[in-house]
Amino acid sequence: MAGSVSRRDFARLFALGGSAALFADPVWARTAPQAPAFAPGGASAGEAFWKTVREQFVMPADLGVLNAANLCPSSRPVLEALKRETDSVDRDPSGQNRARLSGEKENTRKALAEFLRVTPEEIVITRNTSEANNMVSSGVELKAGDEVIVFADNHPSNLTAWNEKAKRYGFTVVTVPQKNPHPGMEYYLDAYTKAITPRTRLLSFTHLTSTVGDLFPAKELCALARARGILSLVDGAQTFGLLDVDIADISPDFYTGSAHKWPCGARECGVLYINARAHKQIWPSIYSAYPGAVGISRTFESFGQRDEATMIAFREALQFQTKVGRAAIEQRSRSLAQQLIAGLAKLPDVKVWTSPNPSLNGAVVSFLPGSLNPPRLGQALYEKEKLGLAGRGLGDRGGLRASPHFYNTPVEVDRLVGAIGRYLKTGV
Ligand SMILES: Cc1ncc(COP(=O)(O)O)c(C=O)c1O
Numbered sequence: 001m002a003g004s005v006s007r008r009d010f011a012r013l014f015a016l017g018g019s020a021a022l023f024a025d026p027v028w029a030r031t032a033p034q035a036p037a038f039a040p041g042g043a044s045a046g047e048a049f050w051k052t053v054r055e056q057f058v059m060p061a062d063l064g065v066l067n068a069a070n071l072c073p074s075s076r077p078v079l080e081a082l083k084r085e086t087d088s089v090d091r092d093p094s095g096q097n098r099a100r101l102s103g104e105k106e107n108t109r110k111a112l113a114e115f116l117r118v119t120p121e122e123i124v125i126t127r128n129t130s131e132a133n134n135m136v137s138s139g140v141e142l143k144a145g146d147e148v149i150v151f152a153d154n155h156p157s158n159l160t161a162w163n164e165k166a167k168r169y170g171f172t173v174v175t176v177p178q179k180n181p182h183p184g185m186e187y188y189l190d191a192y193t194k195a196i197t198p199r200t201r202l203l204s205f206t207h208l209t210s211t212v213g214d215l216f217p218a219k220e221l222c223a224l225a226r227a228r229g230i231l232s233l234v235d236g237a238q239t240f241g242l243l244d245v246d247i248a249d250i251s252p253d254f255y256t257g258s259a260h261k262w263p264c265g266a267r268e269c270g271v272l273y274i275n276a277r278a279h280k281q282i283w284p285s286i287y288s289a290y291p292g293a294v295g296i297s298r299t300f301e302s303f304g305q306r307d308e309a310t311m312i313a314f315r316e317a318l319q320f321q322t323k324v325g326r327a328a329i330e331q332r333s334r335s336l337a338q339q340l341i342a343g344l345a346k347l348p349d350v351k352v353w354t355s356p357n358p359s360l361n362g363a364v365v366s367f368l369p370g371s372l373n374p375p376r377l378g379q380a381l382y383e384k385e386k387l388g389l390a391g392r393g394l395g396d397r398g399g400l401r402a403s404p405h406f407y408n409t410p411v412e413v414d415r416l417v418g419a420i421g422r423y424l425k426t427g428v
Contacts, residue, residue: 047409050332053324054407057264064412065388066340068333069210069238069364069403072264074317081316082266085309101308106293108315112271115318116240116247116255121295124272125311127303129237130157132256132272135300136233137161139282142201144170149195149203151188153178153211158204158235171201178214180397182355185217192221202231207245208238212353212397213337213364222252231278237261240271241317242333242363242405244326253278259310262333262405265317266310274300329406333363336404336413340365343417347424353397366392368399369420376428377420385419387412 056075059065065073074082085104088097105125113120126132134157142148142165150162152175159175166173176191192203203225207218218234225232233254239245240257241264247255255273259265274282274296284300292301321329338358344350349370355361369377374391378400381387390401404413 050406050409054409056320057407059407063386063388064408064415066402066404066408066412066416067388067390068242068262068405069213069401070390071260071267072241072262072405073407074260074266074313075264075320077316077320078264078266078313082309082313085312086307089309098308101312102290102293104315105308105311108311108318109292109294109297111315111318115322116245116271116273117249118247118273119276119295121297122274122276123292123295124274124297124300125292125314126256126270126272127268128260128270129155129235129256129258132254132270133157133233133235134161135272135285136204136254136256136282137165138285140202140231141281141283142169142171145199146171146201147174147197147199148172149174149176149192149200151176151178151205151209151216153209153214154204154206155210155235155237158206158233162204172199174200176205178209178211180212180353182212182214182357182360184360185215185220189217189220189224193224196224196228196230200228200230202233204233204235206235206238208242208362208364210238210364211392212366213238213361213403214355215360215362218252219250222250225253226251231281238362238364241265241321242330244330247273251275253281259314259317263314263317263321264405264407266313268307269310269314272300324406332406333404333408334358334361336408336410337361337363337365339410339413340402340404340417343413344420347417347421349424350420351399353399363405364401364403366397366399366401368397370424372420372423372428374399377423380423380428381416381419385415387416387419389416 057073059073109120109123109125112123148162148171150159150173162173174195176195205216205221208215222232231253234252236255236257241262253275257271259269260267279296286303288302288304290302290304291298341352341354341356344352344367351368353366374394378389378391381389392398392401402416
Protein backbone atom coordinates (compact mmCIF):
# COMPACT_ATOMS: atom_id res chain seq x y z
CA MET A 1 0.00 0.00 0.00
CA ALA A 2 1.55 3.31 -1.08
CA GLY A 3 2.86 5.41 1.77
CA SER A 4 2.40 2.72 4.41
CA VAL A 5 5.01 1.89 7.01
CA SER A 6 6.66 -1.36 7.94
CA ARG A 7 5.70 -3.18 11.10
CA ARG A 8 8.97 -2.25 12.76
CA ASP A 9 8.57 1.45 11.84
CA PHE A 10 5.07 1.38 13.18
CA ALA A 11 6.18 -0.16 16.44
CA ARG A 12 8.78 2.59 16.77
CA LEU A 13 6.28 5.27 15.81
CA PHE A 14 3.85 4.25 18.50
CA ALA A 15 6.30 3.28 21.21
CA LEU A 16 4.68 5.71 23.55
CA GLY A 17 6.48 5.13 26.82
CA GLY A 18 8.05 8.57 26.51
CA SER A 19 5.03 10.51 25.35
CA ALA A 20 2.65 8.91 27.82
CA ALA A 21 5.02 9.77 30.62
CA LEU A 22 4.98 13.43 29.58
CA PHE A 23 1.30 13.74 30.36
CA ALA A 24 0.24 14.52 33.86
CA ASP A 25 -3.24 13.23 33.02
CA PRO A 26 -3.30 9.72 34.43
CA VAL A 27 -6.12 8.67 32.11
CA TRP A 28 -3.97 9.29 29.08
CA ALA A 29 -1.05 7.54 30.66
CA ARG A 30 -3.26 4.58 31.57
CA THR A 31 -4.80 4.21 28.12
CA ALA A 32 -1.60 4.70 26.16
CA PRO A 33 -0.62 1.36 24.64
CA GLN A 34 2.73 0.17 25.91
CA ALA A 35 3.46 -1.93 22.87
CA PRO A 36 1.53 -1.99 19.61
CA ALA A 37 -0.06 -5.32 18.89
CA PHE A 38 -0.73 -6.18 15.28
CA ALA A 39 0.01 -8.93 12.84
CA PRO A 40 2.96 -8.77 10.46
CA GLY A 41 2.45 -6.76 7.31
CA GLY A 42 2.07 -3.16 8.49
CA ALA A 43 -0.97 -1.37 7.12
CA SER A 44 -2.10 -4.45 5.21
CA ALA A 45 -2.47 -6.31 8.52
CA GLY A 46 -6.07 -5.15 8.77
CA GLU A 47 -8.10 -4.50 11.90
CA ALA A 48 -5.21 -5.11 14.30
CA PHE A 49 -3.28 -2.33 12.60
CA TRP A 50 -6.24 0.04 12.71
CA LYS A 51 -6.87 -0.79 16.36
CA THR A 52 -3.34 0.36 17.12
CA VAL A 53 -3.98 3.54 15.15
CA ARG A 54 -7.21 4.13 17.08
CA GLU A 55 -5.31 3.80 20.34
CA GLN A 56 -3.37 6.89 19.35
CA PHE A 57 -6.53 8.89 20.04
CA VAL A 58 -7.85 9.57 23.53
CA MET A 59 -11.48 8.98 22.55
CA PRO A 60 -12.88 6.11 24.63
CA ALA A 61 -13.05 2.86 22.68
CA ASP A 62 -16.84 2.63 23.06
CA LEU A 63 -17.53 6.12 21.66
CA GLY A 64 -18.04 6.09 17.90
CA VAL A 65 -17.94 9.67 16.61
CA LEU A 66 -18.41 9.69 12.84
CA ASN A 67 -18.18 13.43 12.37
CA ALA A 68 -14.85 14.09 10.68
CA ALA A 69 -16.44 16.54 8.23
CA ASN A 70 -17.04 18.83 11.19
CA LEU A 71 -14.24 18.21 13.70
CA CYS A 72 -11.69 15.47 14.25
CA PRO A 73 -9.95 14.53 17.46
CA SER A 74 -6.23 15.29 17.71
CA SER A 75 -3.97 12.27 18.02
CA ARG A 76 -1.68 11.74 21.01
CA PRO A 77 1.45 13.03 19.17
CA VAL A 78 -0.48 16.24 18.39
CA LEU A 79 -1.66 16.63 21.99
CA GLU A 80 1.84 15.97 23.19
CA ALA A 81 3.35 18.65 20.93
CA LEU A 82 0.63 21.11 21.88
CA LYS A 83 1.28 20.60 25.57
CA ARG A 84 5.06 20.62 25.21
CA GLU A 85 5.18 23.86 23.20
CA THR A 86 2.47 25.61 25.23
CA ASP A 87 4.38 24.80 28.40
CA SER A 88 7.56 26.03 26.77
CA VAL A 89 6.10 29.49 26.08
CA ASP A 90 4.69 29.81 29.57
CA ARG A 91 7.93 28.69 31.17
CA ASP A 92 10.02 30.94 28.97
CA PRO A 93 8.18 33.75 27.14
CA SER A 94 11.46 35.41 26.15
CA GLY A 95 12.07 36.74 22.66
CA GLN A 96 14.76 34.09 22.30
CA ASN A 97 12.34 31.24 22.96
CA ARG A 98 9.74 32.76 20.68
CA ALA A 99 12.34 33.02 17.94
CA ARG A 100 12.91 29.28 18.32
CA LEU A 101 9.15 28.71 18.02
CA SER A 102 9.03 30.84 14.86
CA GLY A 103 11.69 28.60 13.37
CA GLU A 104 9.58 25.59 14.32
CA LYS A 105 6.61 27.19 12.59
CA GLU A 106 8.68 27.28 9.40
CA ASN A 107 9.13 23.53 9.72
CA THR A 108 5.35 23.21 9.72
CA ARG A 109 5.27 25.19 6.48
CA LYS A 110 7.79 22.77 4.98
CA ALA A 111 5.73 19.79 6.19
CA LEU A 112 2.57 21.31 4.72
CA ALA A 113 4.30 21.89 1.39
CA GLU A 114 5.49 18.29 1.34
CA PHE A 115 2.04 17.01 2.32
CA LEU A 116 0.36 18.96 -0.49
CA ARG A 117 3.28 18.30 -2.89
CA VAL A 118 3.97 21.98 -3.48
CA THR A 119 6.65 24.42 -2.25
CA PRO A 120 6.93 26.21 1.14
CA GLU A 121 7.01 29.49 -0.79
CA GLU A 122 3.36 28.88 -1.75
CA ILE A 123 2.03 28.16 1.77
CA VAL A 124 0.25 30.51 4.19
CA ILE A 125 -0.63 29.09 7.62
CA THR A 126 -4.06 30.48 8.44
CA ARG A 127 -6.53 29.96 11.28
CA ASN A 128 -8.90 27.80 9.23
CA THR A 129 -10.54 27.30 5.83
CA SER A 130 -12.98 30.16 6.44
CA GLU A 131 -10.15 32.63 6.84
CA ALA A 132 -8.29 31.20 3.84
CA ASN A 133 -11.37 31.34 1.58
CA ASN A 134 -12.01 34.93 2.66
CA MET A 135 -8.42 35.93 2.03
CA VAL A 136 -9.04 34.94 -1.59
CA SER A 137 -12.41 36.68 -1.97
CA SER A 138 -11.03 39.83 -0.31
CA GLY A 139 -7.61 39.67 -1.96
CA VAL A 140 -8.31 39.18 -5.65
CA GLU A 141 -8.92 42.57 -7.23
CA LEU A 142 -12.44 42.49 -8.69
CA LYS A 143 -14.59 45.32 -9.94
CA ALA A 144 -17.92 46.05 -11.61
CA GLY A 145 -18.19 44.02 -14.81
CA ASP A 146 -16.10 41.11 -13.47
CA GLU A 147 -17.77 37.74 -12.81
CA VAL A 148 -17.03 35.00 -10.31
CA ILE A 149 -18.56 31.53 -10.71
CA VAL A 150 -19.41 29.70 -7.49
CA PHE A 151 -21.23 26.45 -6.67
CA ALA A 152 -24.54 26.56 -4.82
CA ASP A 153 -23.33 23.94 -2.33
CA ASN A 154 -20.21 25.87 -1.31
CA HIS A 155 -19.78 26.54 2.41
CA PRO A 156 -20.84 30.08 3.51
CA SER A 157 -17.16 31.09 3.71
CA ASN A 158 -17.04 30.49 -0.03
CA LEU A 159 -20.61 31.47 -0.98
CA THR A 160 -22.03 34.11 1.38
CA ALA A 161 -18.56 35.65 1.36
CA TRP A 162 -18.58 36.11 -2.43
CA ASN A 163 -22.15 37.45 -2.47
CA GLU A 164 -21.48 39.97 0.29
CA LYS A 165 -18.22 41.19 -1.25
CA ALA A 166 -19.94 41.49 -4.63
CA LYS A 167 -22.26 44.05 -3.01
CA ARG A 168 -19.29 46.07 -1.86
CA TYR A 169 -17.00 45.82 -4.90
CA GLY A 170 -19.63 45.63 -7.64
CA PHE A 171 -18.62 42.37 -9.32
CA THR A 172 -21.22 39.73 -10.24
CA VAL A 173 -21.58 36.25 -8.77
CA VAL A 174 -22.85 33.48 -11.07
CA THR A 175 -24.04 30.39 -9.18
CA VAL A 176 -23.93 26.88 -10.61
CA PRO A 177 -26.87 25.00 -9.01
CA GLN A 178 -26.39 21.67 -7.24
CA LYS A 179 -28.10 18.55 -8.50
CA ASN A 180 -28.97 15.48 -6.48
CA PRO A 181 -28.08 12.67 -6.90
CA HIS A 182 -24.60 13.59 -8.15
CA PRO A 183 -25.14 13.91 -11.92
CA GLY A 184 -21.54 12.95 -12.74
CA MET A 185 -18.27 14.80 -13.22
CA GLU A 186 -19.06 15.67 -16.83
CA TYR A 187 -22.22 17.44 -15.77
CA TYR A 188 -20.42 19.90 -13.50
CA LEU A 189 -17.58 20.36 -15.95
CA ASP A 190 -20.16 21.24 -18.57
CA ALA A 191 -22.11 23.51 -16.19
CA TYR A 192 -18.97 25.52 -15.34
CA THR A 193 -17.90 25.65 -18.99
CA LYS A 194 -21.30 27.06 -19.97
CA ALA A 195 -21.23 29.59 -17.13
CA ILE A 196 -17.90 31.07 -18.26
CA THR A 197 -18.06 34.36 -20.18
CA PRO A 198 -15.34 36.76 -21.34
CA ARG A 199 -15.92 38.60 -18.02
CA THR A 200 -15.23 35.58 -15.78
CA ARG A 201 -12.24 36.21 -13.50
CA LEU A 202 -12.41 33.34 -11.03
CA LEU A 203 -14.20 30.05 -10.52
CA SER A 204 -14.66 28.56 -7.11
CA PHE A 205 -15.94 25.16 -6.01
CA THR A 206 -15.77 22.67 -3.17
CA HIS A 207 -13.56 19.65 -3.77
CA LEU A 208 -15.89 17.43 -1.72
CA THR A 209 -19.11 18.99 -0.52
CA SER A 210 -19.87 19.10 3.18
CA THR A 211 -23.61 18.80 2.53
CA VAL A 212 -23.92 15.42 0.82
CA GLY A 213 -20.31 14.51 0.02
CA ASP A 214 -20.27 15.08 -3.75
CA LEU A 215 -16.77 14.86 -5.21
CA PHE A 216 -15.87 17.47 -7.82
CA PRO A 217 -13.61 17.11 -10.89
CA ALA A 218 -10.99 19.38 -9.35
CA LYS A 219 -8.17 18.77 -11.81
CA GLU A 220 -10.39 19.21 -14.86
CA LEU A 221 -12.07 22.38 -13.54
CA CYS A 222 -8.69 23.91 -12.69
CA ALA A 223 -7.41 23.02 -16.17
CA LEU A 224 -10.51 24.61 -17.68
CA ALA A 225 -9.91 27.79 -15.68
CA ARG A 226 -6.24 27.88 -16.58
CA ALA A 227 -6.95 27.42 -20.28
CA ARG A 228 -9.29 30.45 -20.18
CA GLY A 229 -6.96 32.66 -18.11
CA ILE A 230 -9.31 32.41 -15.10
CA LEU A 231 -8.26 31.94 -11.47
CA SER A 232 -9.44 28.85 -9.55
CA LEU A 233 -10.21 28.42 -5.85
CA VAL A 234 -10.62 24.88 -4.55
CA ASP A 235 -12.15 24.63 -1.08
CA GLY A 236 -10.42 21.55 0.28
CA ALA A 237 -11.90 21.55 3.79
CA GLN A 238 -13.36 18.10 3.11
CA THR A 239 -10.43 16.61 1.17
CA PHE A 240 -7.34 17.91 3.00
CA GLY A 241 -6.33 14.99 5.26
CA LEU A 242 -8.92 12.63 3.78
CA LEU A 243 -7.84 12.18 0.17
CA ASP A 244 -4.20 11.71 -0.72
CA VAL A 245 -4.37 15.03 -2.57
CA ASP A 246 -1.64 16.13 -4.94
CA ILE A 247 -2.02 19.87 -5.36
CA ALA A 248 0.80 20.05 -7.90
CA ASP A 249 -1.23 17.69 -10.06
CA ILE A 250 -4.61 19.40 -9.52
CA SER A 251 -2.88 22.77 -10.03
CA PRO A 252 -5.43 25.25 -8.64
CA ASP A 253 -4.47 28.86 -8.06
CA PHE A 254 -5.77 28.61 -4.48
CA TYR A 255 -6.50 25.61 -2.23
CA THR A 256 -7.75 25.90 1.34
CA GLY A 257 -8.12 23.56 4.31
CA SER A 258 -8.40 23.24 8.09
CA ALA A 259 -6.09 21.30 10.42
CA HIS A 260 -8.91 20.44 12.81
CA LYS A 261 -10.92 18.46 10.27
CA TRP A 262 -9.58 15.41 8.44
CA PRO A 263 -5.86 16.02 9.23
CA CYS A 264 -6.71 15.54 12.96
CA GLY A 265 -4.52 18.47 13.81
CA ALA A 266 -4.65 21.10 16.42
CA ARG A 267 -7.73 23.31 16.43
CA GLU A 268 -7.68 26.77 14.89
CA CYS A 269 -5.05 26.19 12.27
CA GLY A 270 -5.41 25.93 8.53
CA VAL A 271 -3.79 26.43 5.16
CA LEU A 272 -4.05 28.71 2.18
CA TYR A 273 -2.06 27.47 -0.80
CA ILE A 274 -1.33 30.19 -3.36
CA ASN A 275 0.16 28.89 -6.57
CA ALA A 276 3.36 30.77 -7.50
CA ARG A 277 1.74 31.83 -10.79
CA ALA A 278 -1.01 33.66 -8.84
CA HIS A 279 1.20 35.51 -6.35
CA LYS A 280 0.90 38.75 -8.27
CA GLN A 281 -2.88 38.44 -8.60
CA ILE A 282 -3.87 38.68 -4.96
CA TRP A 283 -3.44 41.28 -2.22
CA PRO A 284 -2.88 40.50 1.46
CA SER A 285 -5.96 41.10 3.63
CA ILE A 286 -4.08 41.72 6.86
CA TYR A 287 -0.93 43.73 7.46
CA SER A 288 0.77 43.36 10.81
CA ALA A 289 3.94 41.93 12.36
CA TYR A 290 5.46 38.42 12.59
CA PRO A 291 5.28 37.35 8.94
CA GLY A 292 6.36 33.96 7.66
CA ALA A 293 9.95 33.54 6.47
CA VAL A 294 9.64 32.47 2.85
CA GLY A 295 7.75 33.23 -0.35
CA ILE A 296 4.17 34.41 -0.12
CA SER A 297 4.10 34.01 3.68
CA ARG A 298 6.37 37.06 3.97
CA THR A 299 3.50 39.29 2.84
CA PHE A 300 0.40 37.17 3.54
CA GLU A 301 1.14 35.78 6.98
CA SER A 302 1.68 38.93 9.03
CA PHE A 303 -1.21 38.10 11.35
CA GLY A 304 0.41 39.58 14.47
CA GLN A 305 0.99 37.37 17.50
CA ARG A 306 -0.31 33.83 17.26
CA ASP A 307 -0.18 30.56 19.10
CA GLU A 308 2.94 28.89 17.72
CA ALA A 309 2.21 25.74 19.74
CA THR A 310 -0.86 25.10 17.61
CA MET A 311 1.07 25.53 14.40
CA ILE A 312 3.82 23.20 15.62
CA ALA A 313 1.25 20.59 16.66
CA PHE A 314 -0.21 20.85 13.15
CA ARG A 315 3.08 19.47 11.84
CA GLU A 316 2.75 16.46 14.14
CA ALA A 317 -0.68 15.78 12.65
CA LEU A 318 0.74 15.78 9.13
CA GLN A 319 3.60 13.53 10.16
CA PHE A 320 1.24 11.16 11.93
CA GLN A 321 -0.89 10.78 8.81
CA THR A 322 2.20 10.31 6.67
CA LYS A 323 3.47 7.57 8.97
CA VAL A 324 0.13 5.76 9.03
CA GLY A 325 0.04 6.05 5.24
CA ARG A 326 -2.03 8.62 3.39
CA ALA A 327 -3.21 6.20 0.72
CA ALA A 328 -4.18 3.75 3.48
CA ILE A 329 -6.10 6.49 5.32
CA GLU A 330 -8.01 7.44 2.20
CA GLN A 331 -8.80 3.82 1.44
CA ARG A 332 -9.90 3.11 5.02
CA SER A 333 -12.22 6.13 5.32
CA ARG A 334 -13.75 5.59 1.91
CA SER A 335 -14.31 1.91 2.54
CA LEU A 336 -16.13 2.72 5.83
CA ALA A 337 -18.28 5.22 3.91
CA GLN A 338 -19.10 2.61 1.24
CA GLN A 339 -20.00 0.11 3.99
CA LEU A 340 -22.33 2.69 5.51
CA ILE A 341 -23.99 3.61 2.20
CA ALA A 342 -24.56 -0.08 1.41
CA GLY A 343 -25.98 -0.71 4.90
CA LEU A 344 -28.31 2.31 4.79
CA ALA A 345 -29.51 1.37 1.30
CA LYS A 346 -30.85 -1.90 2.72
CA LEU A 347 -32.99 -0.15 5.35
CA PRO A 348 -36.63 0.49 4.39
CA ASP A 349 -37.48 4.11 3.51
CA VAL A 350 -34.00 5.50 4.20
CA LYS A 351 -33.08 7.99 1.50
CA VAL A 352 -29.31 8.30 1.00
CA TRP A 353 -28.44 11.65 -0.58
CA THR A 354 -24.82 10.69 -1.21
CA SER A 355 -23.90 8.96 -4.45
CA PRO A 356 -23.10 5.25 -3.94
CA ASN A 357 -20.58 5.53 -6.79
CA PRO A 358 -17.11 5.61 -5.19
CA SER A 359 -15.74 7.72 -8.04
CA LEU A 360 -18.26 10.45 -7.13
CA ASN A 361 -18.04 10.42 -3.34
CA GLY A 362 -15.50 10.60 -0.50
CA ALA A 363 -16.33 9.82 3.12
CA VAL A 364 -19.23 12.22 3.80
CA VAL A 365 -22.59 10.41 3.85
CA SER A 366 -25.94 12.19 4.26
CA PHE A 367 -29.31 10.52 4.54
CA LEU A 368 -32.93 11.00 5.53
CA PRO A 369 -33.87 8.28 8.05
CA GLY A 370 -37.33 7.44 6.71
CA SER A 371 -40.10 8.98 8.80
CA LEU A 372 -37.90 9.28 11.89
CA ASN A 373 -37.29 12.78 13.20
CA PRO A 374 -33.58 13.38 12.38
CA PRO A 375 -32.68 15.56 15.40
CA ARG A 376 -34.38 13.11 17.77
CA LEU A 377 -32.66 10.17 16.09
CA GLY A 378 -29.29 11.98 16.28
CA GLN A 379 -29.81 12.55 20.00
CA ALA A 380 -30.85 8.93 20.65
CA LEU A 381 -27.86 7.63 18.69
CA TYR A 382 -25.58 9.74 20.86
CA GLU A 383 -27.19 9.17 24.23
CA LYS A 384 -28.16 5.53 23.93
CA GLU A 385 -25.77 4.12 21.35
CA LYS A 386 -22.67 6.31 21.87
CA LEU A 387 -22.58 7.22 18.19
CA GLY A 388 -21.95 10.83 17.15
CA LEU A 389 -23.33 12.16 13.83
CA ALA A 390 -24.10 15.66 12.56
CA GLY A 391 -27.59 17.02 11.94
CA ARG A 392 -28.46 18.32 8.46
CA GLY A 393 -31.62 20.18 9.40
CA LEU A 394 -35.01 19.31 8.03
CA GLY A 395 -34.86 21.32 4.78
CA ASP A 396 -32.78 20.79 1.67
CA ARG A 397 -31.50 17.17 1.55
CA GLY A 398 -32.02 17.09 5.28
CA GLY A 399 -31.48 14.37 7.82
CA LEU A 400 -28.21 13.24 9.35
CA ARG A 401 -24.62 13.19 8.17
CA ALA A 402 -22.00 10.59 9.05
CA SER A 403 -18.38 11.14 8.08
CA PRO A 404 -16.18 8.21 9.11
CA HIS A 405 -12.40 8.56 9.27
CA PHE A 406 -9.47 6.21 9.78
CA TYR A 407 -9.97 6.03 13.55
CA ASN A 408 -13.50 4.64 13.05
CA THR A 409 -14.16 0.94 12.58
CA PRO A 410 -16.40 -1.36 10.54
CA VAL A 411 -17.94 -2.43 13.87
CA GLU A 412 -19.01 1.17 14.57
CA VAL A 413 -20.56 1.41 11.10
CA ASP A 414 -22.44 -1.86 11.71
CA ARG A 415 -23.58 -0.56 15.10
CA LEU A 416 -24.89 2.58 13.42
CA VAL A 417 -26.78 0.78 10.67
CA GLY A 418 -28.15 -1.72 13.20
CA ALA A 419 -29.34 1.01 15.57
CA ILE A 420 -31.09 2.97 12.79
CA GLY A 421 -32.75 -0.25 11.65
CA ARG A 422 -34.06 -0.84 15.19
CA TYR A 423 -35.31 2.74 15.59
CA LEU A 424 -37.07 2.49 12.24
CA LYS A 425 -39.12 -0.33 13.80
CA THR A 426 -39.62 1.11 17.28
CA GLY A 427 -39.56 4.87 16.60
CA VAL A 428 -37.53 7.38 18.67
C1 LIG B 1 -16.43 22.85 2.49
C2 LIG B 1 -16.14 23.66 3.71
N1 LIG B 1 -15.50 24.83 3.59
C3 LIG B 1 -15.18 25.58 4.65
C4 LIG B 1 -15.49 25.17 5.93
C5 LIG B 1 -15.11 26.02 7.09
O1 LIG B 1 -14.15 25.36 7.87
P1 LIG B 1 -13.64 26.07 9.21
O2 LIG B 1 -14.84 26.18 10.10
O3 LIG B 1 -12.61 25.14 9.72
O4 LIG B 1 -13.13 27.39 8.80
C6 LIG B 1 -16.17 23.96 6.10
C7 LIG B 1 -16.57 23.52 7.44
O5 LIG B 1 -17.31 22.59 7.63
C8 LIG B 1 -16.49 23.19 4.96
O6 LIG B 1 -17.12 22.02 5.08
